[in-house]
Amino acid sequence: MRRLRTAFQVLVVAAVAVTGVRHALGWSMTTIEKYCPFGGLETAYALVTRQKFTCAAGELNLALFLALILLTLLARKAFCGWVCPLGAVLEWWGRLGRRWLRFSSFDGWWRPSDRTRKVLQTVLRSVVLAAVLAATWATGELVFRGYDPYYILFSAHGHDVMFWSYFILGGLLALGLAMPMAWCKYLCPLGAALWPASKPGLLRLRRSPDHCTECGACDDACPQSLPVSSVMEVRSGECTLCFECTAACPVAGALELRAPGGKP
Amino acid sequence: MRVPPWTVPLLVLLCAALGLAGARFLVRPSVVLDLAQAPSDADLRTTVLVVGGLFCVDTAERAAGQLDGLPGVVRFTAYASRNRAEVLYDPAVATAETIRKAIEGPVYDKETGEFLFGLYRVVEADGVKYSAP
Ligand code: SF4
């Protein structure tokens, strides 16, 4: 599963990077925004109130956003762990940080309590989401571009990317070394938007106390820093079903993917 | 109920396919501008253009401005995310070629008072490719 997931991530990152460079060189009119599901959410208000799309967003963004909601209702934040190119790059970057700075887990230098993490996640990401949506809906423009790490990273110096945009990206990368995947955990507006659909998500990992030796390897392997070893089921809306925990678990059958119903 | 892990990538692929295929049912224009009243007896035609430089609502509205006042042009509809414009015109007065040239012509920038050249390039008109984007 790990190899398959890495293959998904590499393919998406390569496709988006090539799209960005081709557009920047004038070889193609397809921008990296075309397939971004977050654009679907950004344009939703204009679509409801004026029956028109916002700025460069279009029907593909909206359709992909709706499909993403469906995926999230079924498989939690699988998009973040399997598809999101920014999530992939930040995960690889976080792994590098872990190795260089010898962190034992994806928490990095700061290991907040679960409660603190949840509060921070909710507050910070909701503020970012509210600010982005309010600005987009008020102006009818995708004003977030110059601040959006996805756009800055992959657009090959696209429209609206300023020199200070690279400071934002550099800052997030520096943060991502010290606190692996800090953007995904604490700031990503799409992560905030998906949470209500992800929390009741159908698929979930279940830990079998009969098999589990409580070694904690799953906790350290989880890119989202979820406390896998202390719950019976991972019901967190943050789980990306990346299967890093199952790969790290030394006991076969201790962690299994489950859907409601059937045999317990 | 136990579920095999490959269900997750399978769902990812299915939902991606659903999103890509479902987009066609959500098509809405970014800009629709009625530029002139058509004579009631006119036999109107539509020319479909793929325009380099038309990628958002602003650039679509600017492109529409290029046709403002052009005789025979009735309506301009743009689909910014597809770089696509559909122009309804009266073939007794205008031609697809004059429309194409008008869109590609110099653009007057109200803010600076200058003319901007090469802002739009028609790369495809009614299925005929003209140039690279
Ligand atoms: S709990 Fe397991 S599957 Fe969920 S995000 Fe953490 S490592 Fe990935």
Ligand code: SF4
């Ligand atoms: S890695 Fe496996 S055995 Fe260790 S605590 Fe997690 S579920 Fe239990």
